Amino acid sequence: MMNTWLPLSVLLSSLLPGLIIFLLAEEQRRTRTVLNLLAAVTKLLLTAVMAWGVFQGRQYETRLPFFPKADLVLRADSFSLLFITLSAVLWFVTTIYAVGYLEGTDHRSRFFGFFSLCVASTMGIALAGNLLTFFLFYEMLTLSTYPLVIHRGTPEALRAGNVYLRYTLSGATLLLAGVVLLYSLTGSVEFTERGALGAVASHRTELVVAFVLLIAGLGVKTALVPLHGWLPVAMVAPAPVSALLHAVAVVKAGAFGITRIIYDVYGVYLVHDLGVMQPLAIVAAITILYGSVRALQQGDLKKRLAYSTVSQVAYIVLGVSLFGTVSTIGGLVHLVHQGVMKITLFFCAGNFAEELHVHRVSELRGVGRRMPLTTGAFTIAALGMIGIPPIAGFISKWYLGIGALEAHQPWMVVVLLTSSLLNAGYFLPIVYSAWFQAPREEWKPSTRGWEIGLLLLLPTVATAVLSLAAGLFAGAELSPLGWTRLITEREFRP
């Protein structure tokens, strides 16, 4: 059974509200918030319907005419659904958070407009059924995130925006070159289970060149070393933007794209056969270690989190670039786990900055007593990042480790362990001093009933609970782990 309108409506459920929000006057706060939440809930419902359908084996595809020979295709397979569900859920909580965070600041209509466009692009990326469609939405993502990065309008923000554009547009250029190369070889590149390039597998040189171009192009958003420079700089953006950029939209779009390229464009056998899998795994390993080491050196909390993202997203790439099912599961499930944990950390950083004007790691002494719930959420997410059971991050690392052994690459286990030690090195001191050192005296007790506004607190707690739940109930059929098993079962099994 085929359903043709559902993928398009998932896309439109954030595109249309975004366009309407632009037209709203700054003062129409209530209308804007209602519209935002309505859109987010609608998307959640649509996603749930689609997820259930896909679970039952249904197919959803929207096909729009584009070029005479190439259509725009939006198709929901189980891998799309993984990314869509992650985005829909995290978008919902981030919207609530952003409403609270931006209370009383300027240009909120513009902010939420681009925010919605950004999510719409992410939906498009997730649903893209061929390489051309993917590229269109990938570019739309760049354009819709740029205004968010420079939202504050300070010279520093503008500089960050320049860096962001320089990186992402250069990346897009490489990506486009790779896409065109593949199209000129085959005429059309539909995402196909186990690869779409079987017919042209003999053009080895072209395929390798295209692969390098594609991965380098996608590697910019994924923040693979040495293409990661924009990510720490983009930290000047408001906290909800950083949260979304790091957890869902930008870096994940890159990692998602790399996975698509390996599994649904080339096919894992062809990639292995071309000999480009191992180099990619090595780049990922270097990124993991480099990001962790740099995170250790940062005194600014958001910067530390940014470098941690560089490192953690590379886990996904590592997982999908090892030859084997278990590591693939580990990589894919980390796409979700890292998203949930990292968004919690950024929410916490935002809360600390908002309530106590604390930006540096060294200033977090004793914050646990002043803001116990936020600090608790931070602790859960940080421990998860390190990989301590039963939090979500442990599941990812466990599968990655086993996968590395299965793929006969024991050195990867060493990389994973080293990185975990480094993670502990940059997270545990924060956790320790937050709970066990005396708080600073200038922090007044909160005048409200809660440590911070509920709009900021609830999303933080919710995502922390999700990180915990994703680990505790990993065995369930519809947990992130269960779903990634389904994906590898259906689509990626070599």
Add this chain to the structure above:
Amino acid sequence: MMGGTALMAWSVALPLIGAVLSLLVGRAGVRLVAGVASVATLIASSLVAWEVSTQGVLRQQLGGWGAPLGIEWRADGLAALMLLTIAVVGPLISVHALDHLGDREDREFLPLWLFIWCALNALVLSADAFNLYVTLELTTLGAVSLIVVRRDLPGLDAGLRYLLFALPGSLCYLLGIAFLYGAYATLDVGMLAQRVQSGPVTWVAAGLVTVGLCLKTPLFPLHVWLPPTYTGAPTPVTALLSALISKGSFYVLLRLWLEVFAPVLDAEVGQLLGLLGAVAVLWGSVLALSQTQLKRVVAYSSVAQIGYMFLVFPMATSGARAGVIYLVVSHAAAKASMFVAVGNIHQAVGITELGGVQGLAYRMPFTFLAMALGGISLIGIPPSGGFIAKWLLLNESIGTQQWWWALVLLGGSLLAAAYVFRILRGSFLPLPPGVTVRSIPLGNELAPLALALIALLLGLVPWFPLDLLAVGASR
């Protein structure tokens, strides 16, 4: 229903009738007459396009005389698409001109524009090399009058510079077709295509025609008149020049090359034109990056964008033809929207420097959006017509194994991104202190937005123009 051939005649006659009438009626009626003529011509052009897309190529022998004695008009998909482009982009620019220019200019602008419209439509439909010359001359004359419409010093200077290059251009072209007529005894493009042979006469003719048209379009290194002319002319006129008038001479070059000269010339000549185009892309973009005046940035961007168009000659495939025509059309919409937006900024804040865009996003959101969407199309980021054009050209450059043109296309996009975002990024800053924003008429705000939305739309439904273009494509 009227036959397709009569519609072709109407699409040329209506703007002419409008031009004459609007000169005759007094000041009060000029807008009304021009408006009616514009709508009527738009309808006629759309019907021609409709006929072409359903019936195929339309032909009309003027006065009942066929070639080689008479003159033939022909509308294929390319001609139909150009008619549509002119009929949509031109009136939107003139809407902007109404409130931008003064009262007297208003009365002179509209008749002149209608006159140019008539000449451009006739140019697009002509299938005769001499008829092409006549229409080209008419366009040039109209353009010069428009450039000096304000009678101020920058305008006169701009007009004179334009004339200095356009006249030798016409002469070169005329001499070229004289050679062709001498050798092959026909000026009909279709017949020339059949009769033309490789040889010194053809080479000289092709060289003269090409140089003449490159002077007018203009191609690097003959572009030196463009930046001062585009800067000195009133902004709506600049928009017309860049969006439509320069496309007229390029259109003639494209037709004659692809249909007549390409088969009998060495591939190296095409490569040379491509090379000059590539240099134009780099040179124009780098200079656009170093300008401090808003209008000059956009003007130098035209040098670069015209450079892309010449990449069609080394590739010379149907895909490259489609790509380059797509570029012509989307550049017409995108660049017109940029120039008109620049005009709005100048009108509202009185600043001609790049800093004029500060605070733009808040005070003039439509103008800002137009600028952003137009800029995206110039860079070639989806969704925009510019991206579709780039995509088609990239595919051809890989497909014809001339990957170096792909490098030009990709590198040029990055440079374009640099100068476009150099303009845009200031618009998010707060309005500078001491600057007041005069309100401008809503029509002036909406005109660039409409143009930019066309550029966007071209990126969303490319199958429609591409299907139309395929009608009567020679290869």
